[in-house]
Amino acid sequence: MAPPPRDSWGSRLGVILAVAGSAVGLGNFIRFPGQAAQFGGGAFMIAYAISFLIIGLPIGWAEWAMGRYAGQRGYHSAAGVFHCLVPWRGSKYIGVIGAIIPLVIFMYYVAIEAWTLGYTVRFVRAIFDPTLRFATVTDSQAYFGRFVGSAADGSALRPDLDSLLPWLAVVFVINLVLIYRGISAGIQKVCEIGMPVLIVLSLLVLARVLTLGTPDPAFPDRNVSTGLGYMWNPGKTLVVGEDGRTIAEVVDADAVRQRERADAMAAATPGARVERRTMLSQLADPDLWLAAAGQIFFSLSVGFGVILVYASYVGPRDDIVLSGLTASATNEFCEVALGGLITLPAAVAFLGVAGVAGQGTFGLGFNVLPMVFSAMPAGSLFGAMFFFVLFIAAITSSLSMLQPGIALLEEALGIGRKGSVGLLGTLTALGTGFVAWFSRDLKALDTLDFWVGTFLIFVLAMIQIVLFGWAFGIERGWEELHRGGAIRLPRFFRPIFRYVCPGFLVTIFVLWFLENVVGLGRAEPSSYVADLFEKGEPVAWLSIGVVLVVSVGLAVTIASSKRYADDEA
Amino acid sequence: MQPAGLLVMAVSVGTVTALFLWCVWLVLTRPSGEVEQGPDDHRRS
Numbered sequence: 377m378a379p380p381p382r383d384s385w386g387s388r389l390g391v392i393l394a395v396a397g398s399a400v401g402l403g404n405f406i407r408f409p410g411q412a413a414q415f416g417g418g419a420f421m422i423a424y425a426i427s428f429l430i431i432g433l434p435i436g437w438a439e440w441a442m443g444r445y446a447g448q449r450g451y452h453s454a455a456g457v458f459h460c461l462v463p464w465r466g467s468k469y470i471g472v473i474g475a476i477i478p479l480v481i482f483m484y485y486v487a488i489e490a491w492t493l494g495y496t497v498r499f500v501r502a503i504f505d506p507t508l509r510f511a512t513v514t515d516s517q518a519y520f521g522r523f524v525g526s527a528a529d530g531s532a533l534r535p536d537l538d539s540l541l542p543w544l545a546v547v548f549v550i551n552l553v554l555i556y557r558g559i560s561a562g563i564q565k566v567c568e569i570g571m572p573v574l575i576v577l578s579l580l581v582l583a584r585v586l587t588l589g590t591p592d593p594a595f596p597d598r599n600v601s602t603g604l605g606y607m608w609n610p611g612k613t614l615v616v617g618e619d620g621r622t623i624a625e626v627v628d629a630d631a632v633r634q635r636e637r638a639d640a641m642a643a644a645t646p647g648a649r650v651e652r653r654t655m656l657s658q659l660a661d662p663d664l665w666l667a668a669a670g671q672i673f674f675s676l677s678v679g680f681g682v683i684l685v686y687a688s689y690v691g692p693r694d695d696i697v698l699s700g701l702t703a704s705a706t707n708e709f710c711e712v713a714l715g716g717l718i719t720l721p722a723a724v725a726f727l728g729v730a731g732v733a734g735q736g737t738f739g740l741g742f743n744v745l746p747m748v749f750s751a752m753p754a755g756s757l758f759g760a761m762f763f764f765v766l767f768i769a770a771i772t773s774s775l776s777m778l779q780p781g782i783a784l785l786e787e788a789l790g791i792g793r794k795g796s797v798g799l800l801g802t803l804t805a806l807g808t809g810f811v812a813w814f815s816r817d818l819k820a821l822d823t824l825d826f827w828v829g830t831f832l833i834f835v836l837a838m839i840q841i842v843l844f845g846w847a848f849g850i851e852r853g854w855e856e857l858h859r860g861g862a863i864r865l866p867r868f869f870r871p872i873f874r875y876v877c878p879g880f881l882v883t884i885f886v887l888w889f890l891e892n893v894v895g896l897g898r899a900e901p902s903s904y905v906a907d908l909f910e911k912g913e914p915v916a917w918l919s920i921g922v923v924l925v926v927s928v929g930l931a932v933t934i935a936s937s938k939r940y941a942d943d944e945a
Numbered sequence: 946m947q948p949a950g951l952l953v954m955a956v957s958v959g960t961v962t963a964l965f966l967w968c969v970w971l972v973l974t975r976p977s978g979e980v981e982q983g984p985d986d987h988r989r990s
Contacts, residue, residue: 389972418953425960605946608954631947695975702968709965713958862975 383559383793384689390564392699395686396706397567397772399677400574402488404711405766406741408675409607409719411667413733418610419658421712423668428676428708431669431884434869434877435678435837436704438844440696441857443687445848452688453784454681455934459943461848468940472930473836474681475784478777479800479930480828480923481680483807484821485777486551487524489770490543491742492763494523497537499749499760509750513731516746520738525815529915532815544812548805550771555778556797559689563775571706574768577761578714584758585722591752595728602627603724606732607716610655613638618647627729662887669884674830676707677776679837685780693860701863710769718762719745726751738818741766778804784930788937803929807922814915819907823919826904831893834885841881845874 385391412420446457454474458467502508510516524540525532532540554562590599606627613634615624624641628634635650642648658664673679683700690696719740723732726748735744749759778800785796814820844853850870858864895901901909907916934940946954 392972417950417957421953421957601946604954605950607950608957609947609950610953611949629946634947698968698971698975702972705961705965705968708961712961713965716954716958862971 384691386560386564388694388699390560390568391686391690391694392702392706393567393571394563394772394776395677395683395699395703396710397571397769398680398682398686398776399675399703399707399773400571400710400769401675401677401773402492402737402741402766402769403671403675404707404769405578405715405719405762406745407737408671408711408715410735410737410740411671412716413607413720415661415664415667416610416612416653416655416658417608419655419664420668422655422659423665424672427665427669427672427880428704430872430876430880432672432676432678433701433704434873435673435841435881436676436683437697437700437857437865438841438853438873439678439683440687440690440700441853442840442844442848443684444690444692444694444696445852445856447688447690448692451787452685453787454684454780455784455930456787456940457684457688458843459940461843468934469931470839472784472927472934473832473839474684475780475930476923476927477679477681477828477832477836478779479781479804480807480824480926482551482774482777482781482804483922484811484824484829485770485774486547486804486808487540487544487811487821489767489774490540490547491524492766492770493547494537494540494543495742495746496760496763496767497543499746499756499763501537502750502756503760506756509756510747511750513727513743513747516750517743519746520742524818525812526817529814529816532812540812540815544808547771547774548808551774551778552797552801554771554775555782555800556793558793559779563779566775567772570768570772574765574772575710575714577765577768578710578718581758581762581765582714582718584752584754585718585725588722588725588752591725597628598725598728600721600725601629602729603721604717605629606724606729607720612653612658614651614653615641615645615648616651617645622733623648625729625733666884666887666891669880670888673837673884674833675711676704677773679833679840680777681780681836682776684840685783686776688783691860695860695862697857697861697865698863722748722752785933788933788939790939803926807926810918810922814918816915819913819915820919823904823907823916824923826892827920828923830888834881834888838878838881838885841873841878845878850874 442457442461446460449460451457451460455468455471458471498508510519521527523532523538534541554566556562586600588600590596592598609627613626614622615626615638617623623645626634626638626641628637638650642650677683687696720732723740723744727744732744746759749755749762752758781800782796785791785799811820811824850873854870890896892902893905895905900906907913
């Protein structure tokens with residue numbers, strides 16, 4: 377007989393907010409707007425919506441169904457879920473990927489979470505001390521470099537408020553205390569309070585941003601409308617150099633004037649020409665599909681192993697179709713309606729399109745936006761609100777990354793919450809310390825994010841959707857998905873689960889692998905591959921070593937587990 | 946922003962907001978575990 381669950385969700389809304397909290401992260405507010413703007417809002421949103429329907433929702437629902445099925449039989453870890461669903465000795469070792477991913481991601485994500493808390497406090501301090509505002513992007517860039525210690529290893533670990541160390545210590549302890557409190561008293565409580573606060577604060581920041589108008593009359597084209605146009609206009613007018621690289625993007629409220637300005641700019645630059653991209657021509661670009669599918673995939677936190685574990689604590693008659701849809705819809709609302717309207721309009725209003733284009737996620741979030749909030753009226757207050765929103769988004773995600781590891785240790789070793797939190801706390805403290813120390817060029821963080829936070833997530837997601845459609849079986853999966861359901865999925869989702877989603881995911885993965893690992897179409901391999909095999913970068917190899925140590929440790933834990941051995945006997 | 950951009954924005958933001966509010970309304974108004982009898986369920990019973 378299956379042992380009773382040691383912990384469970386207190387309410388349906390609780391688990392929905394927890395899954396939504398896990399999904400909503402920095403990417404909703406910073407990565408999504410950058411991606412959508414790069415490919416033109418209209419074209420990107422078409423690919424994004426299709427990816428949502430055929431990747432995001434199906435993988436999420438598959439995780440909900442498999443997680444609850446195994447949870448009802450006493451399994452709450454990803455390894456346990458695989459062990460329960462597939463009667464093969466090796467299945468639990470494949471399932472352990474669902475614990476490795478969140479555990480390793482936690483090790484560096486908690487550092488990013490510490491940045492957001494540090495920036496929140498910095499903006500609160502700036503309310504009382506205006507000298508703490510950032511006058512230029514160069515200022516905020518230099519501050520970020522010092523804060524995270526990108527100049528030299530160990531340089532972020534200084535005991536002052538403008539450094540990573542104190543904030544990392546604070547957020548690490550908060551995470552462990554909350555996870556120790558358990559599913560309903562810890563994770564659920566935080567998400568029930570945090571998610572509504574996140575939405576309300578985001579709406580306040582949004583109201584501030586949309587009323588910025590044209591902050592500096594000396595630059596009439598730097599305004600909120602241009603920012604919205606840069607983000608959402610379906611076509612693009614680019615000035616391209618002789619080498620094919622984009623020199624500038626021209627955005628104007630008037631299409632004719634936009635063309636004239638681009639022509640004038642091209643005429644003034646030797647060898648430059650104007651390139652106009654329509655929505656349809658952009659939809660023919662494979663990179664757009666790769667970006668849109670990738671954004672949906674990572675934004676919804678599918679393939680992480682987190683939903684699988686959270687769903688294992690759901691009751692047998694809960695409507696998991698609705699819960700999954702609501703959690704995804706909450707994530708999409710935060711991403712499209714909040715992130716899509718706040719970040720770029722604010723940045724363009726102060727820096728223009730040229731000052732914003734091409735910025736990466738961290739560049740936009742921690743170099744551009746701090747200066748932007750410093751420059752706007754009541755900016756210190758709104759800056760503090762914005763970074764606190766990012767902090768809430770981060771902590772609800774980081775908590776979700778700890779639970780899979782806790783569930784595995786409790787299940788495999790038969791130990792209680794205290795023991796599992798102690799073990800996991802020690803392991804993650806070592807890993808986080810590693811990431812925090814090797815901060816030069818954020819090498820450790822970047823390496824782990826690429827190989828675990830991207831590559832392994834793709835792998836687990838593909839395994840999960842194949843497991844659901846083919847091993848667990850679509851009939852059993854469909855029945856589990858609808859047990860206690862108030863809404864029923866249209867039947868066309870059945871071939872999507874079985875054929876379309878795995879096919880689309882494999883295609884996206886192969887394209888991503890060829891471009892980012894093999895380096896197809898590039899003059900040289902990607903930096904992540906070069907770090908390992910060309911430069912022999914010690915920190916990159918040490919990061920791989922951390923992943924291997926965690927993997928072997930968890931595999932040995934499973935191998936020595938009496939629980940799984942008893943089941944197999 | 947051009948009219949086409951405004952349309953894309955309105956459709957995108959409107960769709961996700963409507964989906965979000967509809968889901969929240971369903972979650973808040975239907976008690977957990979309530980089963981709606983669909984055509985398949987009638988056949989089964």
